[in-house]
Amino acid sequence: MLAKAPLDLHRCQALGLTGTAFLALGGETAGALPTRDFLDPGSARAVLGVVGVYFGVVLLIAAWVLLGKVVRGPEPPTPRALLLVLATWAAPLLLAPPLFSRDVYSYLAQGAMVDAHIDVYANGPAQLGGPLADEVAPVWQQTTTPYGPVFLAVASALSGLTRGEIPAGLLGMRLVALLGVGLMAAALPRLARHSGADPAAALWLGALNPLVLLHLVAGAHNDAIMLGLLGVGLVAARGRWHLLGVVLITLAALVKAPAALGLLAVVALRGRRGVLRTALTTTGVALATTAAVTAVTGTGYGWVAALKTPVSPHNWSPTSVLGRATGALLEDLGSGLAPLAMPVWHATGLVVTVLVVLFIWLRLRPGPIYALGLSLGAVAVFGPAIRPWYALWGLFLIAAAAPNGSVRHRVAAASAVLALAVLPSGGPPDVDQVVLAVSGGALALVVLWQARQAARAEEPAQPSVLGRTA
Numbered sequence: 001m002l003a004k005a006p007l008d009l010h011r012c013q014a015l016g017l018t019g020t021a022f023l024a025l026g027g028e029t030a031g032a033l034p035t036r037d038f039l040d041p042g043s044a045r046a047v048l049g050v051v052g053v054y055f056g057v058v059l060l061i062a063a064w065v066l067l068g069k070v071v072r073g074p075e076p077p078t079p080r081a082l083l084l085v086l087a088t089w090a091a092p093l094l095l096a097p098p099l100f101s102r103d104v105y106s107y108l109a110q111g112a113m114v115d116a117h118i119d120v121y122a123n124g125p126a127q128l129g130g131p132l133a134d135e136v137a138p139v140w141q142q143t144t145t146p147y148g149p150v151f152l153a154v155a156s157a158l159s160g161l162t163r164g165e166i167p168a169g170l171l172g173m174r175l176v177a178l179l180g181v182g183l184m185a186a187a188l189p190r191l192a193r194h195s196g197a198d199p200a201a202a203l204w205l206g207a208l209n210p211l212v213l214l215h216l217v218a219g220a221h222n223d224a225i226m227l228g229l230l231g232v233g234l235v236a237a238r239g240r241w242h243l244l245g246v247v248l249i250t251l252a253a254l255v256k257a258p259a260a261l262g263l264l265a266v267v268a269l270r271g272r273r274g275v276l277r278t279a280l281t282t283t284g285v286a287l288a289t290t291a292a293v294t295a296v297t298g299t300g301y302g303w304v305a306a307l308k309t310p311v312s313p314h315n316w317s318p319t320s321v322l323g324r325a326t327g328a329l330l331e332d333l334g335s336g337l338a339p340l341a342m343p344v345w346h347a348t349g350l351v352v353t354v355l356v357v358l359f360i361w362l363r364l365r366p367g368p369i370y371a372l373g374l375s376l377g378a379v380a381v382f383g384p385a386i387r388p389w390y391a392l393w394g395l396f397l398i399a400a401a402a403p404n405g406s407v408r409h410r411v412a413a414a415s416a417v418l419a420l421a422v423l424p425s426g427g428p429p430d431v432d433q434v435v436l437a438v439s440g441g442a443l444a445l446v447v448l449w450q451a452r453q454a455a456r457a458e459e460p461a462q463p464s465v466l467g468r469t470a
Contacts, residue, residue, distance in 0.1 A: 009077050009085065012067040016089040019059030023218060024096035026052030026440075031097035032104075032426040034135055034166055050433055053099070053424040054440030060089070060210050061416050062448055068412065071204045079189045082203045086185060089208070090178065090217050098170060099218040100388075101426040105135035107222060108169040110145050111155025114299065120145045120152065121302025132164055137426075146306045148254035149297040151222050156297075173220045181207065181216055183228025188400050190235045195369050195401035205408055206399030210419040215389035219426075223389050226255040227396050230262050234369065234397075237266045246282050250289040257307055258379050258393055260286075261372060264361065268368035317386040319349035349382040356382070366403070373397030388418040 030049030067085065070077060077085075098104045109125035109132050118127055124142040125133045133141070145152070154176060162168035185207040189199035206212075216224040229252035237245025246266055252259035263282055270278040294301060323342035330338035356378040360371050377394025380386055395411055402408050420441070423433050 009070055009081060012063050012070060013085045013088050016060055016063030019056040019063055020089050020092045022052050022056030024092040027096045027099045027424060030424045031099045032102045033097050047436055050436040051440035054437040055444045057419060058441045058444035061419055064208060064210055068204055071200050076200045079199050079203055082200060083185055086208050089213055093218045096218060098220060099424050100214055100422045101219045102137045104170060104173050104220040106140050107155050107173055109133050109136050111159035112164055114152050114156035115159045121306045144306050148303045149294050149299040150251050150254035152299050153297045177216050177220045177224040180224030180228035181212060183232050184396060187231030187235050191369055191400035194238055195367050197401055202400045205412060206396045209415050211388055211392055211415050214419055221389050222255055223392060226252045226259050230259045234265060238269045242270060243285055246285040247289050250286045254293055258376055261375050265368040265372040317384055319345040320384055346384045353378050353382045367401055369397050370401035388421050391418055
């Protein structure tokens with residue numbers, strides 16, 4: 001009977017590198033390109049690009065799954081070795097075009113608007129005009145930003161440095177995202193040790209996850225810097241640097257608001273020293289940090305009202321689907337209540353989120369880091385819009401603190417599925433593009449199967465028991 005081919009770190013590293021290299025090459029013709037570089041979707045280069053991207057995605061997922069077996073093996077790699085794998089896998093994506101989303105163009109436009117003293121909380125990118133605004137997806141042209149002053153300050157600084165040049169701006173945003181991923185990777189082992197989890201397993205699930213590479217690195221989403229600041233803030237908050245941790249978590253919330261839930265974890269982590277005192281101190285430092293940052297950036301408090309920014313009617317989430325279905329049913333019945341269906345379901349989602357968060361913290365009472373991960377997961381699931389990278393809000397901390405392997409296995413399976421959920425252009429699903437994507441993934445599976453068969457054929461047969469005895 002033939003034994004399985006040995007799994008080692010270098011094979012996983014090479015396979016994942018091959019996957020991200022195909023991602024980068026395919027993205028040159030099928031990614032979220034500037035409009036001037038658009039190709040006819042039916043052209044040979046565009047077709048090969050889509051096939052190549054999904055070929056790379058499946059190779060990357062396979063490399064990650066195999067790496068998970070190495071991490072759970074008898075001689076797991078060190079966190080330092082896993083960080084080297086992460087850097088290797090991310091390297092081809094550094095100079096690749098944006099993939100799976102056009103949000104990075106919105107970030108650049110918003111930075112240019114701040115530079116031009118246009119209120120981003122009252123105007124959409126269309127108010128900016130010019131080539132940069134033209135790159136923003138049509139659905140977001142008139143949409144105000146929900147991002148806080150910390151991210152707007154970063155985007156404005158990049159706008160000044162790059163002078164509105166799109167290639168330089170894209171590179172700058174990707175470097176910011178890489179900084180965020182680096183902070184995530186630095187925080188994960190420390191949070192895992194504090195929570196009694198395996199640091200290597202935490203890095204595998206929370207930093208080497210395909211969703212991190214596809215959406216935080218290749219997509220350059222600002223969720224990376226939010227999660228990075230949140231992670232290092234939690235590390236600081238559990239030690240002697242409590243107040244610094246509060247400041248860092250507040251800065252994360254001033255990138256994207258969901259990170260504000262991290263302040264609950266701070267109170268829980270420090271609660272043994274007096275819950276009321278800790279809560280008052282935490283609140284005071286957070287408010288002071290918010291006031292200071294807002295005063296320095298000069299963007300004002302419009303982001304608070306902008307949290308109600310309407311989402312695209314094409315967005316998917318449980319509450320949005322129910323809202324559309326209910327609205328269609330009411331219209332068929334001739335009811336004038338149809339326009340209220342979506343707002344009512346979104347409000348219901350908010351209420352459910354609050355109830356779930358309260359249940360997690362007051363009834364389940366897991367460890368603070370794990371509770372925060374579950375809470376951020378609830379915010380993503382029951383919100384008005386859910387996108388694959390939103391799953392990382394909760395996944396990042398669940399990776400650090402999940403108490404057992406079954407939770408990690410389910411989260412890993414969900415990650416692999418979500419990694420396949422978006423087309424490389426970031427546009428709405430198109431039948432032809434989906435067929436090409438499936439073809440690329442299927443080709444990768446065939447190649448992997450053939451490689452496995454070849455490896456098995458090259459293995460020497462195991463000696464029989466009689467042979468060994470003799």
